[in-house]
Amino acid sequence: MPEELEQILDLNLPDKGLPLGDLLKDCRSTLKWQVKTGHPHFFNQLSSGLDIVSLAGEWLTSVANTNMFTYEIAPVFILMENVVLKKMREYLGFVHGDSILAPGGSISNMYAVMGARHKMFPNYKKLGLKALPQLVMYTSVDSHYSAMGAAASCGLGTDNVIQIGTDSMGRMRVDKLEEAVLATKAKGHVPFFVNCTCGTTVVGAFDPINPIADLCQKYGMWLHIDAAWGGGVLLSKKHRHLMAGVERANSVTWNPHKLMGTHLQCSTIHFRQDGILLGCNQMCAEYLFQQDKHYDVSFDTGDKVPQCGRRNDIFKLWLMWRAKGTEGFEAHIDQLFDISQYLVKRIKEMPEKFHLIQEPEMVNVLFWYIPQRLRDQPQSKERIAELGRITAQLKARMMNTGTLMITYQPLRELPNFFRNIVSNSAVTKDDIDFLLAEMDRLGNDL
Amino acid sequence: MPEELEQILDLNLPDKGLPLGDLLKDCRSTLKWQVKTGHPHFFNQLSSGLDIVSLAGEWLTSVANTNMFTYEIAPVFILMENVVLKKMREYLGFVHGDSILAPGGSISNMYAVMGARHKMFPNYKKLGLKALPQLVMYTSVDSHYSAMGAAASCGLGTDNVIQIGTDSMGRMRVDKLEEAVLATKAKGHVPFFVNCTCGTTVVGAFDPINPIADLCQKYGMWLHIDAAWGGGVLLSKKHRHLMAGVERANSVTWNPHKLMGTHLQCSTIHFRQDGILLGCNQMCAEYLFQQDKHYDVSFDTGDKVPQCGRRNDIFKLWLMWRAKGTEGFEAHIDQLFDISQYLVKRIKEMPEKFHLIQEPEMVNVLFWYIPQRLRDQPQSKERIAELGRITAQLKARMMNTGTLMITYQPLRELPNFFRNIVSNSAVTKDDIDFLLAEMDRLGNDL
Numbered sequence: 001m002p003e004e005l006e007q008i009l010d011l012n013l014p015d016k017g018l019p020l021g022d023l024l025k026d027c028r029s030t031l032k033w034q035v036k037t038g039h040p041h042f043f044n045q046l047s048s049g050l051d052i053v054s055l056a057g058e059w060l061t062s063v064a065n066t067n068m069f070t071y072e073i074a075p076v077f078i079l080m081e082n083v084v085l086k087k088m089r090e091y092l093g094f095v096h097g098d099s100i101l102a103p104g105g106s107i108s109n110m111y112a113v114m115g116a117r118h119k120m121f122p123n124y125k126k127l128g129l130k131a132l133p134q135l136v137m138y139t140s141v142d143s144h145y146s147a148m149g150a151a152a153s154c155g156l157g158t159d160n161v162i163q164i165g166t167d168s169m170g171r172m173r174v175d176k177l178e179e180a181v182l183a184t185k186a187k188g189h190v191p192f193f194v195n196c197t198c199g200t201t202v203v204g205a206f207d208p209i210n211p212i213a214d215l216c217q218k219y220g221m222w223l224h225i226d227a228a229w230g231g232g233v234l235l236s237k238k239h240r241h242l243m244a245g246v247e248r249a250n251s252v253t254w255n256p257h258k259l260m261g262t263h264l265q266c267s268t269i270h271f272r273q274d275g276i277l278l279g280c281n282q283m284c285a286e287y288l289f290q291q292d293k294h295y296d297v298s299f300d301t302g303d304k305v306p307q308c309g310r311r312n313d314i315f316k317l318w319l320m321w322r323a324k325g326t327e328g329f330e331a332h333i334d335q336l337f338d339i340s341q342y343l344v345k346r347i348k349e350m351p352e353k354f355h356l357i358q359e360p361e362m363v364n365v366l367f368w369y370i371p372q373r374l375r376d377q378p379q380s381k382e383r384i385a386e387l388g389r390i391t392a393q394l395k396a397r398m399m400n401t402g403t404l405m406i407t408y409q410p411l412r413e414l415p416n417f418f419r420n421i422v423s424n425s426a427v428t429k430d431d432i433d434f435l436l437a438e439m440d441r442l443g444n445d446l
Numbered sequence: 447m448p449e450e451l452e453q454i455l456d457l458n459l460p461d462k463g464l465p466l467g468d469l470l471k472d473c474r475s476t477l478k479w480q481v482k483t484g485h486p487h488f489f490n491q492l493s494s495g496l497d498i499v500s501l502a503g504e505w506l507t508s509v510a511n512t513n514m515f516t517y518e519i520a521p522v523f524i525l526m527e528n529v530v531l532k533k534m535r536e537y538l539g540f541v542h543g544d545s546i547l548a549p550g551g552s553i554s555n556m557y558a559v560m561g562a563r564h565k566m567f568p569n570y571k572k573l574g575l576k577a578l579p580q581l582v583m584y585t586s587v588d589s590h591y592s593a594m595g596a597a598a599s600c601g602l603g604t605d606n607v608i609q610i611g612t613d614s615m616g617r618m619r620v621d622k623l624e625e626a627v628l629a630t631k632a633k634g635h636v637p638f639f640v641n642c643t644c645g646t647t648v649v650g651a652f653d654p655i656n657p658i659a660d661l662c663q664k665y666g667m668w669l670h671i672d673a674a675w676g677g678g679v680l681l682s683k684k685h686r687h688l689m690a691g692v693e694r695a696n697s698v699t700w701n702p703h704k705l706m707g708t709h710l711q712c713s714t715i716h717f718r719q720d721g722i723l724l725g726c727n728q729m730c731a732e733y734l735f736q737q738d739k740h741y742d743v744s745f746d747t748g749d750k751v752p753q754c755g756r757r758n759d760i761f762k763l764w765l766m767w768r769a770k771g772t773e774g775f776e777a778h779i780d781q782l783f784d785i786s787q788y789l790v791k792r793i794k795e796m797p798e799k800f801h802l803i804q805e806p807e808m809v810n811v812l813f814w815y816i817p818q819r820l821r822d823q824p825q826s827k828e829r830i831a832e833l834g835r836i837t838a839q840l841k842a843r844m845m846n847t848g849t850l851m852i853t854y855q856p857l858r859e860l861p862n863f864f865r866n867i868v869s870n871s872a873v874t875k876d877d878i879d880f881l882l883a884e885m886d887r888l889g890n891d892l
Binding site for chain 2: 006055283312315324326411
């Protein structure tokens with residue numbers, strides 16, 4: 001509880017500095033009371049794990065303590081960005097293109113909306129949205145809330161984001177998308193941007209890229225793929241079919257800090273067309289991006305984003321790629337899928353204790369835990385509601401015990417259920433066995 | 447040169463992972479070829495230095511590797527944010543208020559525009575800007591380009607940012623501001639947001655807060671203070687007069703990673719009124735911000751920003767504050783001003799070699815270097831143009847020699863000149879003497 005933790009910790013900012021011994025105590029107690037996101041029993045978030053090379057990369061990054069806006073002060077890191085982003089674009093099938101790192105997937109998605117708006121309506125930058133027709137975006141009901149956020153931030157308004165229904169697997173229904181586009185046109189508004197999610201947050205579903213790309217082509221809309229979560233599958237020969245058609249996208253968000261296990265924060269946004277970012281965001285500040293420098297100023301990246309100062313998030317990923325090699329990433333991704341399939345298999349073997357909600361496409365495994373007293377009841381509306389209540393209670397017990405963390409949430413008509421994520425390559429089958437046994441130990445009397 | 451560096455470094459991403467020895471070589475060569483921003487002869491940027499406690503803070507942050515969106519996975523760090531941000535609001539004179547860390551000052555300024563828009567026109571979130579009258583922003587010609595960037599990103603359009611002229615010291619002219627506001631109203635547009643800069647990027651000038659606040663009150667405009675650079679002066683009894691009236695602002699940007707010497711990135715945005723951030727940005731994603739958690743969910747901060755995942759930028763600042771104490775920060779700020787005044791004094795002692803452009807308000811010292819051949823010429827338009835050309839040439843020599851880095855830029859009618867920044871407390875008077883001697887050594891034959 002926050003109130004208790006406030007009592008335990010000494011967080012006060014003193015007038016006079018404290019001696020080194022006190023600071024070491026501060027560090028110890030911070031790590032003691034902080035959640036161990038690198039522990040193989042932390043299944044709570046899409047980002048987890050503690051890759052040791054990525055960690056070393058972060059340490060060196062802090063020592064170098066530089067900003068990424070100019071080649072002048074980040075020469076090595078700017079070149080590394082170019083190499084890594086080009087490599088990632090190869091996996092997207094983008095022959096040329098433009099990419100940048102952004103502070104998280106939500107901002108990456110916002111950059112995509114801004115890039116699309118700039119490309120399709122270059123006037124907006126000077127004149128603002130009031131000079132444009134009403135633009136409308138589409139995204140699935142299961143997509144990440146950042147599509148709504150981008151619409152609010154960029155001034156489109158959340159009413160102009162149409163949420164499209166999903167099929168039983170959580171994938172956008174293409175027929176519903178076309179209906180919505182036609183309804184927009186009938187109103188005299190302009191269908192503008194489709195956000196196609198590859199790896200939804202809860203279900204881990206992949207919207208079908210090719211049929212959505214066909215519609216985008218037919219109606220002149222921008223195709224953005226939010227693969228913040230799913231993007232890593234592109235590195236696996238076995239699983240990249242989930243993103244078939246990705247090369248048709250106009251822009252793609254892909255977060256290495258999720259499925260690829262890079263340290264937080266490492267998020268990328270890619271555009272199929274070259275030069276979009278600079279055109280969209282350039283403000284030409286003479287005091288930073290002097291055009292008469294003694295080197296090729298196209299290496300300066302600061303004017304490509306609304307950020308100005310930009311943290312160095314590339315070195316850890318570059319170093320990790322050197323250490324694992326592309327093959328190492330592939331093995332890592334394949335293993336996460338295998339371990340998740342092992343969890344599915346184990347859940348199915350214990351139908352009295354666990355109820356699998358649906359077959360996963362990815363590493364999100366959705367299920368209820370069934371305590372003793374509900375085990376011999378047939379499934380019913382009431383029982384499902386009760387399983388939902390138990391889910392939140394069991395999570396509270398997990399957190400108080402501190403042995404296990406799995407998140408839960410409701411989804412559409414379903415009440416709360418657990419969503420297990422394996423994104424840490426330290427997780428073994430033994431950890432999965434522990435997970436199931438521990439849930440039963442903590443929850444069987446609920 | 448980028449092309450040469452690409453030849454020297456092996457940046458290739460291999461299919462098979464490399465052994466540890468190769469990775470160590472990678473790290474060594476990265477640090478070797480990277481610019482030493484912590485070196486006391488690096489005067490190029492507003493952020494510099496390498497505070498060792500802040501560095502330790504970053505290292506622990508990477509080990510903890512967590513996201514800041516919920517108390518659930520960042521309990522200790524969320525509490526630290528609350529403590530530090532409250533302390534900073536005390537220096538702003540905000541009794542209540544709302545604050546958050548953002549990925550850089552430009553994004554902080556964008557959050558301010560979004561917060562103002564939400565507070566003044568709560569409808570925009572749903573309906574978008576097309577439902578509003580045309581909103582207009584004001585900022586000085588010397589302000590940071592992020593005011594323009596925010597207008598482009600948020601959909602207002604850069605034509606609706608009016609740039610107000612400055613006085614001879616680089617401060618916004620309040621009479622010109624009022625003229626512009628009246629002109630906006632005459633057009634039927636709505637004066638909405640004034641961006642008052644405390645510490646401009648080039649000159650280090652402080653726009654006069656009180657008269658601007660009077661105008662904001664008179665015309666019902668939002669007063670934002672961009673103190674990304676200058677904010678640190680609030681910690682100094684001697685220099686905080688520069689920001690007299692700050693408590694009248696509606697929002698303030700303040701970057702500890704600049705004048706306070708915290709590691710990159712550490713940027714804060716503060717609002718005088720409580721609850722603005724949540725109202726503005728909340729999207730209520732049930733899968734992340736469950737309302738039935740077993741703790742007080744007002745500790746979850748993720749829905750207060752458009753970011754979703756947010757990096758932990760607080761621990762390093764908290765730990766640094768524990769180590770230095772408020773008095774330590776005050777001494778640090780005062781010392782930066784003292785050393786800068788020493789540079790001014792030395793420049794004035796050598797009028798044949800250096801020309802001071804204006805008396806600084808802050809630690810930005812603006813000057814030309816005068817090579818041998820121009821020393822006995824009287825000042826003239828042609829001589830000034832020549833000094834501008836020499837500035838860029840001398841910078842190229844600095845970079846090729848690698849002994850010194852100072853940035854340069856033009857400003858309004860002035861051609862290129864040097865802008866020296868002291869923001870690293872390791873800089874001594876000896877380093878300033880070195881700076882001047884080294885410029886003369888490298889440049890006297892230009």
